[in-house]
Amino acid sequence: MVGDGNFWDEVPIDAESTTVQEKVLSSDASVSIETPVPFSEQNPQSSVDDVSGGFIPHEPREIISSVIAQTCIAIFVGGILFVAIGFGFVGEVFEVFPMECDGELIETEDGTYMCLVTDFRSNAEYDFFENSTVSVTELDDYYFSDTFRWEHSDNVSMIGYYELDWMKWSSWQNCQWEGGSYAGDTRWYCIATEDGYEDYGEAFAYCEYSKSEWLCTDEYRISESNRNSSSEKSHMNDFTYLCYKAILLSDLNNQSFSELEDGMLQLSYPTWCYDDAVLSSEINSNDTQLPFEGEAFLTFYNHMGFDIKSASIMQYSSSGITMSSFQYGVYDSNGEQIVDASLQMAGGAIIAFMGVFYLLIVYAAYTKKTYVAHLGSENTVVIKSSWFNKPAREISRVHLMPTSYVLESVTYSTDSDGNSTSSTHYEIYTPGQSSLNLPGCFSEEQLAEVTGLVVR
Secondary structure, three states: OOOOOOHHHHOOOOOOOOOOOOOOOOOOOOOEEEEEOOHHHOOOOOOHHHOOOOOOOOOOEEEEEOOHHHHHHHHHHHHHHHHHHHHHHHHHHOOOOOOEOOOEEEEOOOOOEEEEEEEEEEOEEEEEOOOOOEEEEEEOOOOEEEEEEEEOOOOOEEEEEEEEOOOOEEEEOEEEEOOHHHOOOOOEEEEOOOOOOOOOOEEEOEEEEEOOEEEEEOOOOOOHHHHHOOOOOHHHHOEEEEEEEEEEHHHHHHOOHHHHHHHHHHOOOOHHHOOOOOOOOOOOOOOOOOHHHHOOEEEEOOOOOOOHHHOEEEEEEOOEEEEEEEOOOOEOOOOEEOOOHHHHHHHHHHHHHHHHHHHHHHHHHHHOEEEEEEOHHHOEEEEEEEOOOOOOEEEEEEEOOOOOEEEEEEEEEEOOOOOEEEEEEEEEEOOOOOOEEOOOOOOHHHHHHHHOOOEO
């Protein structure tokens, strides 16, 4: 209430009036609406004598925040969480929605079935080392070379895939001697992207180029002589076998899952799984055919323990190679997943509870209202809120003085990428008294109109 006086100074007052004319809505109808406060909500003890000097009593007014934005946010965010947690996590853990087998059924010893789904199939050509368990497979569709070694035992066998020792080496898209901003340091610097030569963040003592990638290691000492190593093939000395325990699919009919688990855990890895791999025809074997004579077999990489979910299905034959995976679950002969009814009911109950909770949150957001009201003859501004269509509850209030005004403040912030943002805050400020922070859902024009104060 500064400058030319209070907003309400020129409002004509009819002391006997019992009705209030509705004020024209703001042009920004989607943001807020304005309604008169019923006279029954005014303080019956208030009078012209109670107000500050120079204030002329007027009709009470208030503005109410819109519910559209907050309701849309509640529907969108809550819906994503409900689907992800309810139908995703809970539905999977509690098997609320049984699956149907979308592949081949494999019968087990207890009369139930596993579902086998084919993921990959390709024609192949094979080269065998004479009298050796090592063979090379060229997959014509993917230009991929697969070299492996296998070893039979009575119940469970071993297959090892020939690969670079990734404990010593790592692969990168681009490497540069003294690359990027690190120029001057005597070593290689690498980046994972296909192009660009700045911000090389990983440093290595030695790198060399192989086919379509760079291979790097710190197994060598840092030296200027490593600069021209891109034509070397030193990584060929560091190959090993990644080994998997394996069992023929046909053998699953003769044992239960518990027996299979015991067999897998008791089987030790042969020494060649840990030693450096050497391709040599001197390795003796009684089998020079494809591994397991072309039958499909399960492979388990169970260094961390047995887990049927981690199994893969491989099949090498004279016509090609097939890789498959489990659609995990236990199925009947019709391909329907067998589930625990009590577990399924518990999961359904959790999802139903989450659905009710989601609807409650949406309804709460829809019915939440924030009010800023001027109480008329009391010359007081009140902030109120309400949920679930209940009567509004007062949060805070301030009595206006001739020196009161709306103080506008702008806060600027900059994120890590250098992008700047700003936010505007409003408060009713009276020198020498406590301020009243105003809700951020109203515009400057709306706050000035309902309070009758100027904005500074």
